[in-house]
Amino acid sequence: MAGRRTRWGWLALVVAAVVVWGLVARGGNQPSQPRAGSPSPAPARSPSPSPSPSSSPSSSPGRDAAEPSPSRTAGARYDPADYAAEVRARAGQAGVGARLVMAILYNEAYKPHDPALERAWQRYKPDAAFGIANMHRAAFDDTKRGRDFAGRRWDELPDDRDLAIEAAAWHLHDLAARLPARWTGPYTRDELLALGYNTGSANMLAFARGASPGSQARSYLDRLHENWEKAGRAVARQP
Structure with a gap:
């Protein structure tokens, strides 16, 4: 998840990724694709080409077959608010x-x-996170057990934004199950879950007991507060 690296650290390193990407493209290597027969996102709601909606168990009900808008295609400007329907459903x-x-x-x-x-x-930094929810492989593999998307793979996350949202929602569910009935720290339940998403469940429980977050965790919590109002507006709007 995102807290493994600061926002500015990513921006400093992304130039290297662009160089790697350019080298890969010139060498004729293509991004990895889902395995044959593996469920994939519907073209109407996915950022990249994929099989029909009927092949994807993690597709949201009511997806249409219309052409995707520019904001929902790979490489286009990404706005989380465009995925309000998926967020409401998966949450x-x-x-x-x-x-x-x-x-x-x-x-x-x-x-x-x-x-x-x-x-x-990811080829340059194998432990990098994947997908719009920035989930690491271990977190995804742990979260998917016993769930409807148990047959999906972590490396499908960049192509299937609905899957990324589904995994993030269930990861938050699992973090919530680990919270004690009462805690002494000065944080709300949502703040603790966000801190857990960012730093892991062990740190979340430490914060619940009153431990102080470090600078990166504090920055993540500050950004959560900054994004809280527009997140509310986004999930309230109808498609």
Whole structure:
């Protein structure tokens, strides 16, 4: 998740990823594709080409077959608010607040979310996070167990933004299950869940007991507060 690296650290390193991407493109290598027969996102709601909606168990109900708008295609300008329908649906399934999920997406939108660029960067830095919710492989593999998307792969996240939202919502659900009934720290439930998303469950529990966040965690929490109002507006708007 995003807290493994500061926003400015990413911006300083993304130039290297662009160089790697250029080298990969000139060498004729293509970004990895989902395995044959593997569920994939619907073309109407996904940032990249994929099979029909019927092949994807993590597609949201009611997806249409219309051409995707520029904001929903790979490489286009990304706005988390364009995924309000998915956020509401996935948050509802996971039993977490849609506003919190949306605010997390805004927090994680500090870097480009282009599938080719993400994969190029991952070749340069194998422990990098994938998808619009910036999820690491271990977190995704742990979260998907026993869920409807258990058969999906972490490296599908850059291509399937709905899958990224679904995994993030269930990860927040799992973090919430680890919270004690009462805590002494000065944080709300949503603040603790955001800190857990950013720093891990062990740190979240330490903050619940009154530990003070470090500078990166504090910055993440500050950004959550900054994004809270527009996250509320985003999930309230109808498609």
